[in-house]
Amino acid sequence: MANDLPVLDALFADDAVRGDAAGILSGHGAISAFRQGRGGAPARTILHTEVVEISDDAALVIAITEPLTGGRGQQSQLWVRRNGAWKVRAAHVSLPAPAVNSAVWRVVGTPLVRGAAAGSLSGETVAVKDLYDVAGFAVGAGVPSFLDSGEPAARHSPAVKVLLAAGANVVGIAQTDEFAYSIAGRNPHYGTPPNPAVVGGVPGGSSSGPASAVALGQASIGLSTDTAGSIRVPASYQGLWGLRTTHGSVSADGLVALAPTFDAPGWITRSADVLRRAAASTLASHADAGSFVVDPVLAAQAEPDVQAAFVAFVGVRDTVELGDPQEFFETFRTVQQAEAWRTHGAWIQAHPGALGDDVAARFELASRVTAEQEAAARATLARLRAHLDDLLGDRVLLVPSASSIAISTTADAETVERTRQGTLKMTAVAGLTGRPALSAPLLSVPNAGALLPAPVGLSLVGPRHxxxxxxxxxxxxxxAPPAQPRAS
Amino acid sequence: MANDLPVLDALFADDAVRGDAAGILSGHGAISAFRQGRGGAPARTILHTEVVEISDDAALVIAITEPLTGGRGQQSQLWVRRNGAWKVRAAHVSLPAPAVNSAVWRVVGTPLVRGAAAGSLSGETVAVKDLYDVAGFAVGAGVPSFLDSGEPAARHSPAVKVLLAAGANVVGIAQTDEFAYSIAGRNPHYGTPPNPAVVGGVPGGSSSGPASAVALGQASIGLSTDTAGSIRVPASYQGLWGLRTTHGSVSADGLVALAPTFDAPGWITRSADVLRRAAASTLASHADAGSFVVDPVLAAQAEPDVQAAFVAFVGVRDTVELGDPQEFFETFRTVQQAEAWRTHGAWIQAHPGALGDDVAARFELASRVTAEQEAAARATLARLRAHLDDLLGDRVLLVPSASSIAISTTADAETVERTRQGTLKMTAVAGLTGRPALSAPLLSVPNAGALLPAPVGLSLVGPRHxxxxxxxxxxxxxxAPPAQPRAS
Structure with a gap:
């Protein structure tokens, strides 16, 4: 009860497993690391303890708990005696749920907005990323003081409206990284949404709220946006389907921009079927796609375990040499920085302290891009776009959606930065060309400390429409995979 | 996985315990009855099974589940071999939480409305019963088509505004029985909120949503109303503090009425301290109260177990003979019926099919009260009010808040009606006199099939203000109880 970490570490067996709403941790090391990171167990009293004696050396201890904040919880612990010492071999902890998980959602209704009585999306439920106008609500964009400075929207954004017209209900408005300017999925004001596919892993961002809402089963469609990977990365980290649309194919009206040259709406779902219906209800033009192609240099930006899973899954394919991933990344970044500052710089300067450190630092760097640097990057962008379009034609580029599995919420800064840059190099091709990119949950890699492997998305970057x-x-x-997946 | 009830019954041991988010059921009979009532287990797949071998005759089986609706769950089952047959001795089941429990809440935000920066209720969170105006939202009153026919409120109800001014945040708008015309806490459109204090028990109503929200720890203050017991009954059933205010002492502006002669705002909380601060922030007048008094005839309207707990707790007190509880009930009911129909009859006639069967039948009866019957009841009401005021003076009447513990959601019609009438006879004194009534969670009685006793409220009905x-x-x-509680 006192969250005495050395005592708890001593009481758990080496081969212990511990499950709660976030998932199951396996092994003493993973459990101990979790406890170090959570900053204290919830204060609670034990209302009742039931001891089920199993043998002289084993008992199941069931406790009904009452958190100081109300509600009831349950703890089930299997205690075993080994070499004379009693240890917890397995623990299952349930705590009462909050009214709403504020890391995932800003507002939720039952529903918040009812859709048309019938349509191709009847029965589907939408989590709207907090960048889109929903009539009657101000947009927050992950920044509380931006929310406070806004007025309720008079009407729905077209991207919202079309889903309602197809019969989906809007469940609520879901959280995003601040101004969608991150792929981590961590918001310093509202917290980090859970990733049910990777216990202790970040959700990925910036469409963190819609992605976690869909992964948790709290919505079936996450209406999201993708500038540098903000749909593909959370879809990859959480084992979901995610689609970044052809640039310009979905109206950006009533949508808070980040970098308009690259911003693309899209959806995150648990199933390809729902994703297909969401896309079909929204998109007006449809084009065919050609054969698959792989760029080994681009795919090599991924961590070794992801690269291996990718190679094993896609097998032997036609290859293409698209160019220098570092140049893709830097060109994309400079134009994104210039546009992001143009979009939000004035508001940020007028509201000092409104942003958390990470995103504030990112905007600070963005503010320093000179007109000459921007012009040079735009020239390179035009050249790269023509070059990539020429090389790819109607072919479909296969590439990992992210350079790694969802990293731990307690990962060190070096890991965060290395995996971020690896991912952004791979996601940049769609951004530079305005091509659509689908992340499909087709890869997985082993995940130490968890009972299940971690998902990774396979991205398909295709021709426009x-x-x-x-x-x-x-x-x-x-x-019909061409090769056996390495881990599934 | 197939929810095969005979097979599940055969697999569970006689002394099995089974816990989930609703609480822990104890014994084969309680578990079997729960399964009969729930109408099917959620469809799910098992992603992983971990078997912890304990002995030749015992194993803990841990499964990671994935409901078809998304998210992850966990099942931990202790299997033991007895007389050659393997049985489940204990089960702990976790399912993913919905975005919001729609039986408890209609809309939730983080927060929905922010209160003043500082005040006596700083840090407190309010669940507003869906009868009060919250600016920007229509009132639903537990009836979806009433919600659809309404317009967003232009401003907050005064009872909401004063809590915000005192620094509390509004978390959301919580569900109610249809037009608050029931004390059961069951809504046919939105479902029955859980009662965390009594596994499988009704929450009590009509302030079911605010009460459950507070009991679950999802809010700290339930802003509610009490006409015939709608605060006292859910507080009693869920082990909470509940206060019905002096009639007329809190503005009824921006509040959907039921029977204005009796309607009284009030609050439900987990602690006396928060309740006192909510009351102090709202009420302008304060009066002292005299000594305790008990009416044995009135208290005898409760079920035997509640009556016994009441007598044991209150000990020897001055007694008073207030009169015939049946007359209290019938007088109250006739005036309530006449006013309820006057308030809602036209809308109900214009919206056939809008109400569930129970409340529709109640309004149908209400529509039949003649002018003569109403006049006679009002005359009796005036006489009773004077008589009761004369007998009670400044003394504080002690009486059980409800005639029973929270009855099961599967209770038979006879039990429902008997306990309802018993409760309404006891709650009528406050309604008839307009006196304030506090329900304090001071009584409890044993509860078969559960590991914990069930709470019952002790009502204190005092002089005005x-x-x-x-x-x-x-x-x-x-x-400093005058006698030891019988069960605690």
């Missing part, structure tokens, strides 16, 4: 074709191609890969 | 004095008196009873 090939969204539906990409979904169909991914399904064909899923059902 | 004695709210704060009643809270202080209840605290003095709690800390």
């Amino acid at each position: 090939s969204e539906l074709a990409l979904i169909d191609l991914a399904l064909s890969l899923a059902t | 004695s709210e704060l004095a009643l809270i202080d008196l209840a605290l003095s009873l709690a800390t």
Whole structure:
């Protein structure tokens, strides 16, 4: 009860497993690290203890707990005696749920907005990323003082409206990284949404709230945006389907921009079927897609375990040499910085202290991009776009959606930065070209300290307007993979 | 996985315990009855099974589940071999939480409305019963088509505004029985909120949503209303503090009425301290209260177990004979019926099918009260009010808040009606006189099939404007009871 870490470490067996709403941790090391990171167990009293004697050396201890904040919880602990010492071999902890997880959602209703009585999305439930206008609510963009400075929207954003017209209900408005300017999924004001696929892992961002809402089963469609990977990364980290649309194919009206040259709406879902229906209800143009192609240099930006899973899954494919991933990344970044500052700089300067350290530092760097640097980057961008379009044609580029599995919420700064840059180098091709990119949950790698492997997305970057074709191609890969997945 | 009830019954041991988010059931009979009532287990797949071998005759089986609706769950089952047959001795089941429990809440935010920066209620969180205006939202009153026919409120109800001014945040708008015309806490449109104090028990109503929200720890103050017991009954059933204010002492502006002669705002909380601060922030007048008094005939309207707990707790007190509880009930009911129909009859006639069967039948009966019947009841009401005021003076009547513990959600019709009438006879004194009534969670009775006893409230009905004095008196009873509680 006192959260005495050395005592708790001593009481848990080396081979202990511990489960709670966030998932199951396996082994003493993983459990101890979790306790170090959580900053204290919730204060609670024990209302009742039930001891089930199993043998002289084993007992199950069931406790009904009452957190100081109300509600009831349950703890079940299997105690075993080994070499004379009693140890916890397995623990299952349940705590009462909050009214709403404020790391995932800003507002929730039952529903918040009812859709049309019938349509292709009847029965589907939408988590709207807090960048889109929902009539009657101000947009927060992950920044509380931006929310406070806004007025309720008079009407729905077109991207919201079309889902409602197709029969989906809007469940609520879901959280985002501040101004969508991060792929981590950590918001210093509202917290870090859980990743149910990777216990203790970040959710990925910036569409963290919609992605976690969908992964948790709290919505079936996350209406999101992707500038540098903000749909593909959380989809990859959480084992979801995520689609970044062709640039310009979905109206950006009533949508808080980050970098308009790259910003693309899209959706995150648990199933390809729902994703396909969301895309079909919104997109007006549809194009075919050609054969698969792989750029080994681009795929090599991923961590070794992801790269190995990718190679094992995609097998032997036509290859292409697209160019220098570092140049892609830097060109993308400079234009993104210039536009992000143009979009939000004035507001940020007028509201000192409104942003957390990470995103504030990112905008500070963005503010320093000179007109000459921007012009040079735009020239390179035009050249790269033509070059990439020329090389890819109607072919579909296969590449990991992220350089790593969801990193731990307690990962060190070096790991955060290395995996971030690796990911952004791989996601930049879609941004630079405005091509659509689908992340399909087709890869997985072993995950130490967890009982299940961690998911990684396979990205399919196709020609403009090939969204539906990409979904169909991914399904064909899923059902008839060219090689056995290395870990599944 | 197939929810095969005979197979599940056969697999669970006679002395099995089974816990989930609703609480722990004890014994084969309670577990079997729960399964009969729930109408199917959630469809799910098992992602991983971990078997912890304990002995030749015992194993803990831990499974990671994935409901079809998304998210992750965990099941821990202790299997033991007895007489050659393997049985589940203990099970702990966790399922992913919904975005919001729609039986408890209609809309939730983080927060929905922010209160003043500082005040006597700083840090407190309010669940507003869906009868009060909250600016920007229509009122639903537990009836979806009433919600749809309404317009967003232009401003907060005064009872909401004063809590915000005192620094509390509004978390959300919480569910109510339809038009607050029931004390059961069951809403046919939104479902039955859970009662964390009584596994499988109704929450009590009509302030079911605010009460459950507070009991679950999802809010610290439930802003509620009490006409015939709608604060006292859910407080009693869920082990909470509940205060019905002096009639007319809190503005009814921006509040959907039921029977204005009896309607009284009030609050439900987990602690006397928070309740006292909510009351002090709202009420303008404060009166002292005199000594305790008991009416044995009135208290005898309770079920035997509640009556016994009441007698044991209050000990020997001055007694009073207030009159015939049946007359109290019938007089109250006739005036309530006439006013309820006057308030809502036109809307109900214009919206056939809008109400569930129970409340529709109640309004149908209400529509039949003639002018003569109403006039006669009002004459009796005036006589009873004078008579009761004369007998009680400044004394504080002690009476159980409800005739029973929270009855099961699967209770038979006879039990429902018997306990309802018993409760309404006891709650009528406050309604008839307009006196304030506090329900304090000071009684409890054993509860078969559960590991914990069930709470029952002790009501203190005091002179007008004695709210704060009643809270202080209840605290003095709690800390220095005149007799030992029978079960605690």
